[in-house]
Amino acid sequence: xxxxxxxxxxxxxxxxxxxxxxxxxxxxxxxxxxxxxxxxxxxxxxxxxxxxxxxxxxxxxxxxxxxxxxxxxxxxxxxxxxxxxxxxxxxxxxxxxxxxxxxxxxxxxxxxxxxxxxxxxxxxxxxxxxxxxxxxxxxxxxxxxxxxxxxxxxxxxxxxxxxxxxxxxxxxxxxxxxxxxxxxxxxxxxxxxxxxxxxxxxxxxxxxxxxxxxxxxxxxxxxxxxxxxxxxxxxxxxxxxxxxxxxxxxxxxxxxxxxxxxxxxxxxxxxxxxxxxxxxxxxxxxxxxxxxxxxxxxxxxxxxxxxxxxxxxxxxxxxxxxxxxxxxxxxxxxx
Amino acid sequence: xxxxxxxxxxxxxxxxxxxxxxxxxxxxxxxxxxxxxxxxxxxxxxxxxxxxxxxxxxxxxxxxxxxxxxxxxxxxxxxxxxxxxxxxxxxxxxxxxxxxxxxxxxxxxxxxxxxxxxxxxxxxxxxxxxxxxxxxxxxxxxxxxxxxxxxxxxxxxxxxxxxxxxxxxxxxxxxxxxxxxxxxxxxxxxxxxxxxxxxxxxxxxxxxxxxxxxxxxxxxxxxxxxxxxxxxxxxxxxxxxxxxxxxxxxxxxxxxxxxxxxxxxxxxxxxxxxxxxxxxxxxxxxxxxxxxxxxxxxxxxxxxxxxxxxxxxxxxxxxxxxxx
Numbered sequence: 223x224x225x226x227x228x229x230x231x232x233x234x235x236x237x238x239x240x241x242x243x244x245x246x247x248x249x250x251x252x253x254x255x256x257x258x259x260x261x262x263x264x265x266x267x268x269x270x271x272x273x274x275x276x277x278x279x280x281x282x283x284x285x286x287x288x289x290x291x292x293x294x295x296x297x298x299x300x301x302x303x304x305x306x307x308x309x310x311x312x313x314x315x316x317x318x319x320x321x322x323x324x325x326x327x328x329x330x331x332x333x334x335x336x337x338x339x340x341x342x343x344x345x346x347x348x349x350x351x352x353x354x355x356x357x358x359x360x361x362x363x364x365x366x367x368x369x370x371x372x373x374x375x376x377x378x379x380x381x382x383x384x385x386x387x388x389x390x391x392x393x394x395x396x397x398x399x400x401x402x403x404x405x406x407x408x409x410x411x412x413x414x415x416x417x418x419x420x421x422x423x424x425x426x427x428x429x430x431x432x433x434x435x436x437x438x439x440x441x442x443x444x445x446x447x448x449x450x451x452x453x454x455x456x457x458x459x460x461x462x463x464x465x466x467x468x469x470x471x472x473x474x475x476x477x478x479x480x481x482x483x484x485x486x487x488x489x490x491x492x493x494x495x496x497x498x499x500x501x502x503x504x505x506x507x508x509x510x511x512x513x514x515x516x517x518x519x520x521x522x523x524x525x526x527x528x529x530x531x532x533x534x535x536x537x538x539x540x541x542x543x544x545x546x547x548x549x550x551x552x553x554x555x556x557x
Numbered sequence: 558x559x560x561x562x563x564x565x566x567x568x569x570x571x572x573x574x575x576x577x578x579x580x581x582x583x584x585x586x587x588x589x590x591x592x593x594x595x596x597x598x599x600x601x602x603x604x605x606x607x608x609x610x611x612x613x614x615x616x617x618x619x620x621x622x623x624x625x626x627x628x629x630x631x632x633x634x635x636x637x638x639x640x641x642x643x644x645x646x647x648x649x650x651x652x653x654x655x656x657x658x659x660x661x662x663x664x665x666x667x668x669x670x671x672x673x674x675x676x677x678x679x680x681x682x683x684x685x686x687x688x689x690x691x692x693x694x695x696x697x698x699x700x701x702x703x704x705x706x707x708x709x710x711x712x713x714x715x716x717x718x719x720x721x722x723x724x725x726x727x728x729x730x731x732x733x734x735x736x737x738x739x740x741x742x743x744x745x746x747x748x749x750x751x752x753x754x755x756x757x758x759x760x761x762x763x764x765x766x767x768x769x770x771x772x773x774x775x776x777x778x779x780x781x782x783x784x785x786x787x788x789x790x791x792x793x794x795x796x797x798x799x800x801x802x803x804x805x806x807x808x809x810x811x812x813x814x815x816x817x818x819x820x821x822x823x824x825x826x827x828x829x830x831x832x833x834x835x836x837x838x839x840x841x842x843x844x845x846x847x848x849x850x851x852x853x854x855x856x857x858x859x860x861x862x863x864x865x866x867x868x869x870x871x872x873x874x875x876x877x878x879x880x881x
Contacts, residue, residue: 241713248718251725376595376868380861382812384819385853388839392850396843495716499816514820517720525721532714540712 227545234537239290241533246286249522289526292317297327321521329512330527336407337508341497344428348435349486355436356443356482360451361470371440378437383496387430387503394426401426405506427504435493442485446478453477480550487543491535589873596869599862606859610668621666622827625657633660633847652847654838664851667829671811671856674744674830678810681749683803686756691787691795693757694764704761707754715751719813722747723822740824744817748810756802763795797874804867808860815856831856 264272280288297317299310316325355375359368395403402423411417450456451474459469498510505511509528516524548554590596614621632643633652645652651660693703723743730739767773767790776790815832817823824830826837831852838848 237709237712240709244713245718245721248721248725376864377857377861380808380864381857382815382819382853382860384816385835385857388835388842388849388853392842392846396846491714495714498716499819502820513717514720517724517822525717529714529717529721532717533712536712536714 223545223548226548227541230541230544234541238534238537241537242290242530243286245526245529245533246282246289249526250282289317289523293527293530300325300327317523317527319516319521319524321516321519321524326524326527329524330509330531333507333509333512336405336506337494337497337501337510340405340424340427340501340506340508341431341493343424344431344497345435345490345493347428348432349439351432352436352439353443353482356440357447357470357475359440359444360447360478363448368444371444375437375440378433382499383430383434384499384503386433387426387500390426390430391503403504405504407507427500427506430503431493431497431500434496435489438489439482439486443478443482446481447474450474450478480547483550484543484547487539487546490539491532494532494535586873590869593865593869593872595865596873599865599869602858602862603866606668606855606862607672610665610672613665614662614669617661617665619659619662621658621662621829623658625653625659627657628653629655629657630845631657632845636847651851652845654845654848655841660848660851663829663834664831664855667831667834667852668855670741670824670828670830671814671832672859674741674748674814675807675811677745678748678752678814679803679806681745682753682806682810683756683799685749686753686802687760687792687795687799689753690757690760691764691791694761695768695783695787695791700761703757707757710751711754713751716816719747719751719817720820720822723817736825737828740828744814744823748813752806752809752813756799756806759798759802760795763798764791767791767794797870800874801867801871804863804870808863808867811856811860811863 292315296314299314300316302308303310317327318324319326319329322329355371359371362368391403394400400422403426405423405427406419409416409420409423411420456469456474459473460466464473494509497508498513500506501508501510502514513525513528515521516528628646628649630644631649631653632640632645634645634647634650636643637645649659649661651664653659654663689703689707693700693707726743727740730743733739734742773786773790776786781789814823814830815835818830818832819836821836824833826833834852835849835856838845838852842849
């Protein structure tokens, strides 16, 4: 198992490098000029100097190598410096945003908490809703509950999140006035009142994303439970005189969770992608919104870093899903 | 060892079985499909919405992009039920937007674009996916390379890349093909090229299983060349997974297109699609919620219908379920 994990980790490196190359080459084609917003009175030779200062004069492979160096060596050094007060980085050049002229990772660090709160909460809530629904739907197959669950989950992943979000805003913040429609990032949770305010502004985006996630996961849970409920070991367990609760919640559930857990792990990076749209609807200024503004403003280093971070998430969680599968299911042997 | 036959009841003389009329496989599939209530409703709605966007503009002959400032901000006719003061005119039955453009005509015109993008992108994705899946499953030499490539594309962050692609190639294509055709080609190709992977994987798996079957061996032993083997024996047998993933692809393409338009990276603003209309109306949604609701409902119901059709097709095409 350990050798397998190490082998997979090592194999992930060329994959990531290749993905980085694809994204880099795609961005290299970008028609926009980062100096387009500069005054026209700047003489051409100064403009050329400015381009060189931004690192645009070099050949693409040097810029690519520099990006990788900064991403994997320099930025972690700065991170360690910030945490332990050391001086590893020694003033090395960081990845600088074209738009704000500040280090890309500083901006990302500012935006990260909002995204993590909303996305993380929505995923947890989604999973917590999905599992019981899937279990009950499978145990009482074709009952009213099952049919209702099927209908709701069908609606949940058919209706796009931007429409669900807009309808929720219309009902709950325009008509009823229960929740604010715009996410306030300045809010600091210091006491009970600000905590309630935070919960209220998180309610709608979390609900939208949670509904979408829950509708997919509950389908998997139901299918997996149904597969296991018909197995021979279930009959054996019942024949031994075990109570229904033990049979379903111990024997069947544990076995059904194996594929579902990998599905949950595989879904994490997708949730980050899906949050791009939800953040736009509720004006949460998280990573998704940062990506959109960076794309619109031709901010190549920012787009490159963010997209590459999404890619790392995908590769990482694919790896986690595969390893989890091997850990949880003793029938799977990778060695 | 006793002969198993002796234990069986005495064989009755063969009864005259009335010869049933030979039923084609497609008729069986249709019969099974009809038992799925959601799928039938979905098919009905899909036909309705297709007719609505295809024939609708011929009947409701109003230019969707024509501004009519005198009749701007009209409410739809049903607002009269609870608000007799509402600004309303029969010229604009579903109301008009802030520039006086007709909402009903907008829905029809926008639907045309959304559906056209959805179908074309889906066909592109299915063709690419089937091609790669069949090639990988049938020819062992290129299987490894093609599947590694598929895995690689699967681990790309697709939505961010889609957004980047939209931004990068927008101006070039617009200059080459004109604003509308250029963006159409860009969106279709971008969505198609980012959603073929699931089809390829499923098709490859089925082709691998089919290759071990006797009829393929028989066909090979009489010297069928690979090209005809694929077209005569392999492709017809992987049709059902392809059809199911085609419905999923259609739903996915419609959602992706409207999401792109919603993020402001889709069609230009004077060119309505459902997602674009929804996006443009959000700033007025407090006073005029109907402008958001109608396009949103169109997208949602179309996708829901397509997903239900996919569900029904999966059941109908599965021979283990069919006929029970």
